[in-house]
């Protein structure tokens with residue numbers, strides 16, 4: 426089954442030049458897609474389109490379609506898309522809002538009608554997977570870039586979306602944390618999650634079953 430279909434997607438930030446140009450691809454459930462390409466080629470912008478941030482949050486001019494499980498992202502509210510697609514941003518500072526790591530992880534779950542006991546179970550499981558239990562009482566703002574990235578990964582995992590997008594999530598991590606996250610990615614994929622990895626590091630893209638290479642807003646291979 427197709428979880429994601431992108432059809433002739435074009436995008437320009439408000440009044441800017443076109444940064445995505447006629448992107449078409451589709452992804453089967455449980456696949457692991459790698460996206461690579463030079464700086465400025467449009468990878469992050471594509472991630473915003475796949476997660477509904479474009480057009481719901483960033484505006485700009487979007488043409489073509491992105492379908493998540495057959496539904497057009499233009500027609501589903503961002504909150505509903507977020508239940509199906511999780512994204513870990515390239516800049517973890519964009520994602521951090523709460524005064525402690527534990528609160529940060531609980532935040533996304535609290536308005537989903539889940540019991541406090543289940544919330545606790547899910548956030549501890551996510552912290553354990555990513556290896557950040559020891560940071561649970563820290564203020565995320567005061568963590569290092571790599572630690573913030575790990576918090577953002579755990580927060581996304583706690584929400585248990587079907588599709589997870591990692592936008593250069595490994596770039597700020599040391600070797601040990603990279604290996605930990607790569608093994609989390611493998612595990613998630615094994616249990617049927619669909620993953621999209623945007624990376625410059627060939628090491629992370631080794632996991633990918635299919636790789637798209639972007640250049641100047643287009644898929645070149």
Ligand SMILES: Nc1ncnc2c1ncn2[C@@H]1O[C@H](COP(=O)(O)OP(=O)(O)OP(=O)(O)O)[C@@H](O)[C@H]1O
Pocket residue numbers: 438439441444462463464465466467468469470471515
């Ligand atoms: N908020 C914005 N407003 C206007 N233009 C933007 C904005 N964000 C990105 N761009 C432009 O869109 C193009 C694609 O940027 P994008 O961040 O998608 O590239 P990228 O492939 O993720 O690059 P990197 O490898 O550096 O992360 C760039 O030319 C960039 O200048």
Ligand SMILES: [Mg+2]
Pocket residue numbers: 468469470515592
């Ligand atoms: Mg980027």
